[in-house]
Amino acid sequence: MSDSPRFPAEWESQSAILMAWPHAGTDWAARLESTRNCFAGIAAAISRRQTLLLLVSDAAVEADARTALVQSNADLERIRFITLPYNDTWLRDSGPISLRKADGFELLDFHFTAWGGKFEAGLDDRIVSEMDAQGLFRNAEHRRIDFALEGGGIETDGAGTLLSTWHCLNERHPDKSRADIEAVLKEHLRQHRVLWLEHGYLEGDDTDAHIDTLARFASESAIVYQGCDDPQDSHYPELQAMAAELAKLLTAAGKPYTLHALPWPKPILDDGRRLAASYANFLIINGAVLMPVYGDPADAEALSVMRRAFPSYEVLGIPCRDLIWQNGSLHCCTMQLPEGLLR
Secondary structure (H helix, E strand, O other): OOOOOEOOOOOOOEEEEEEEOOOOOOOOHHHHHHHHHHHHHHHHHHHOOOEEEEEEOOHHHHHHHHHHHHHOOOOHHHEEEEEOOOOOOOHHHHOOEEEEEOOEEEEEEEEOOHHHHOOOOOOHHHHHHHHHHOOOEOOEEEEEEEEEOOHHHOEEOOOOEEEEEHHHHHHHOOOOOHHHHHHHHHHHHOOOEEEEEOOOOOOOOOOOOOHHHOEEEEEOOEEEEEOOOOOOOOOHHHHHHHHHHHHHOEOOOOOEOEEEEEOOOOOOEEOOEEOOOOOOOOEEEOOEEEEEEOOOOOHHHHHHHHHHHOOOOEEEEEEOOOHHHHOOOOHHHOEEEEOOOEO
């Protein structure tokens, strides 16, 4: 198996993080100024530590991004601007899923349907092929796969275990059995086993329960997950059931996972609509973990939990309240590229 392609864990060495800049042609138009500031804060934190590959739709959008990034003290020497069209900025779901091979990489290009056809996604579904055509990747075999799958819907420990939610994959493929879906995931993502969660959801989430808002690997033997300790909250039954499921999961070695429960933030409402605020939507980069914070009293406790889960990493809180207006957070708008992939 050593020569077979392998799906690396997020904590493995990276060549870059991929993002796309919000502009007036995206769904961010109504609140573009605050959104720009939020994206600039994320981009600046990344650029101080590693390369950032930033998609822009045209020269005017690049100029706008440069202005905001300078104001955020980003390291522009580490930011590469790539011009291509896109519908939206959720590159966790429309960007490439990269497998490492002995002599290079497989660039997996799954069909992106905007979470089951909820939005227009014609441009986003071509992002991976457009990036490949521009010659951005080194020793990478581009593979288009006619199967709807988003990067936010899957978690890997880098050693052959995949974690996902059945609700999300079943929504994308209602005509397929669990065995059928599991076979596709194992084949294309080169996984030995798939761990399914039957419970867990967030109000305001239109991804049908992406795993990256609920539970994440911190190592091959540890999982960080979004808890809920408020019996009066509508999420309490589902997230308590999810916690019980996680407690029953076993590692590949047959041992229970070490579990780290993240605190529950107070409800964040926007014109009466509850937004999907999750601390589990963090991003691991080289040497650091960027965790979304929401100006909530639970932010400090969430950072403490994350530092226990990632003791050898710098853990930074990144204000992301403006992101959840569009139903996603920090991890959703980023995608890591493994070390050596970027030309």
